[in-house]
Amino acid sequence: MKLKAKMKKDIAKVKVMFKSPMAGPEEAEKKKIKPEFIAHIIGKVGGKTVYEVSTSGFISKNPLFKFQFKGAKKGDMLEMTVTDNNGKVTSESKKIK
Amino acid sequence: MLNNKFITAGLSVALASALFVTGCSASNTSTASNSSAPSMGQYNGKKDALDGGMTYKRENGMYTAYHINEQSTDKVNNGRVPTANELKAWDTDIMPDGTGLPEGSGSVEQGDELYEEQCAACHGDFGAGGTGYPVLSGGTLESLKNQRTCPGNDAPKRTIGSYWPQASTLIWYIRDAMPYAHPKSLTDDELYALTAYLLAVNNIKIDGEVMDDEYVLNREKFLKIKMPNRNGFVPDIDGPKGVENVRAFFADRKNYGAVGTRCMTDCPEEKVMRIGNEITNVVPPYSQLKDLPEKKTGGAISEAQELYEANCALCHKTDTMGAPAVGDHETWSAVMVKGMDAVNKNAINGTGGMPAKGGNMDLTDAQIHDIVDYMVTNSK
Known part of the structure; x- marks a missing residue:
């Protein structure tokens, strides 16, 4: 996961790139691999959810997400947690600049 | 055959x-x-x-293997031997062994900021690529051997991490040719910072060390970089045996895709593919008109707006490129604090990630003034 969060005035702008083949059942069969895609993404600042999305194989491989939110300040920790369809959880935190 | x-x-x-x-x-x-x-x-x-x-x-x-030209070379002007200074000005490449590599240092984090400012507009976030501009990260070594014809395989994606055999080419290219709008404007420290960032987004380890945000790249560490695809090229052209390797490689036709044996006499007929169902007639027939589309007269479109759409809108339409978006009242009032003259000057000479005159040097100063006027008026 590559994570980047930056304050622009009072808005926190986040760019995040996940590593995943994003292969749903159909694509996995074609590629002869096990289905593996990100199923759920959640972003939290200080325990408060700022971004949450359910996804599936329709998103591109190694997808890039951008979002922005109000209410954070410089130095806050943004924690992104990703759950894939096989239940594997990856998590990364980064300070908002 | x-x-x-x-x-x-x-x-x-x-x-x-x-x-x-x-x-x-x-x-x-x-x-x-x-x-x-x-x-x-x-x-x-x-x-x-x-x-x-x-x-x-x-x-x-x-x-x-080459024809030798035996014509007289009298009166052929072959120029002169370059002076030491001329040679020095020309011989500026950065080689894998460290020849020409400047001293300096820069961290991944500094590179990240520079990248965001000057590179991301074309090369995309994290080097993911933009429309028409090279992708800098991603791809895998294994995919380079895949044929594009198999739907189940990833297409070969040639990036810094998956394809480039030497990092010296990277820093050399950045120094001489990037950023596109004003090349040769980066300092040596900035070169190291950008190189560090690009290596980091490609997950390259230097001497076994993962490059995190605080990683500082300098000359000494740079020379320890071993790119993932270092040994992916055949034949090996480096070293004293280089020429021999190339000769041996090309002596075997199988190395570059030759199949079967050559036929000199009584050859079977070549099999020629032909189009089975050729389209010979189209109803209604294709238009033969070559006129330009009719220009709309009247309406509210001014010359300045047309110029803006053609030259500036790519970056200024929204704020995704980091440029102040037309219509964004707050950002523009912050810009206008400098005064109209300063804004005009920046538009003409370029500032930050913005190339001079938006990259179109054919525009006159007066036209730039009109465009800036248009953009400011529409952001009030």
């Missing part, structure tokens, strides 16, 4: 006749080939030579 006669069809008459001579004596190829004049090419009878490959006789029983 390749038929030699087909290949030589386009060659000059002289070559073709030389081929014809050897073609006649094809039954006893071993002895009959050395009789023609030195300047005339001979077909190389070696079984594994390139199709259509010729050898030319030189002095002392030597042969070469």
Whole structure:
């Protein structure tokens, strides 16, 4: 996961790139691999959810997400947690600049 | 199967006749080939030579693959030997062994900021690529061997991490050619910072060390970089054995895709693919009109707006490129604090990631003023 969060005035702008083949059942069969895609993404600042999305194989491989939110300040920790369809959880935190 | 006669069809008459001579004596190829004049090419009878490959006789029983021009070189001006200074100005490349590599240092984090400011507009976030501009990260070594025709495989994606054999090319290219709008504007420290960032987004480890945000790249560490695809190229052209390696590689036709054996006589007919269902008639017929689309007269579109759409809108339409978006009142009032003259000057000379005159040097200063006027008016 590559994570980047930056304050622009009072808005926190986040760019995040996940590593995943994003292969749903159909694509996995074609590629002869096990289905593996990100199923759920959640972003939290200080325990408060700022971004949450359910996804599936329709998103591109190694997808890039951008979002922005109000209410954070410089130095806050943004924690992104990703759950894939096989239940594997990856998590990364980064300070908002 | 390749038929030699087909290949030589386009060659000059002289070559073709030389081929014809050897073609006649094809039954006893071993002895009959050395009789023609030195300047005339001979077909190389070696079984594994390139199709259509010729050898030319030189002095002392030597042969070469190139025709030697024996015309007089009198009155040909070959220039002069360059002076030491001229040579120095030209010989500025950065080599893998560290020749020409500047001193300096920069961290991944600094590189990240620079990248965001000057590179991301074209190369995308995290080097993911933009429309029409090179992708800098991603791809895998394994995918380079995949054929594009298999739907189940990832297409070969050539990026810094998956393809480039040397990091010196990266820092050299950035120094000489980037950023696109104003190359050679980066300091040595900035070069190291950007290189560090690009290596980091490609997950490259230096000396076993993962490059995190705080990683500082300098000359010493740079020389320890071993790119993932370092040994992916054949033949190996480096070192004293380089030339021999290349020769050995090209001597075996199988190395570059040759299949089967060459046919010289009584060849089977070539199989030619033809279009099965050719479209000969279209109803209604294709338009033959070559006029430009009719220009809309009247309406509210001013000249300045048209120029803006053509030259500036790509970056200024939204704020995704980091440029102040037209219509964004807050950002523009912050910009206008500098005063109209300063804004005009920045538009003409460029500032930050913005190239001079938005990259179109054909615009006159007066036109730039009009465009800026238009953009400011529409952001109030």
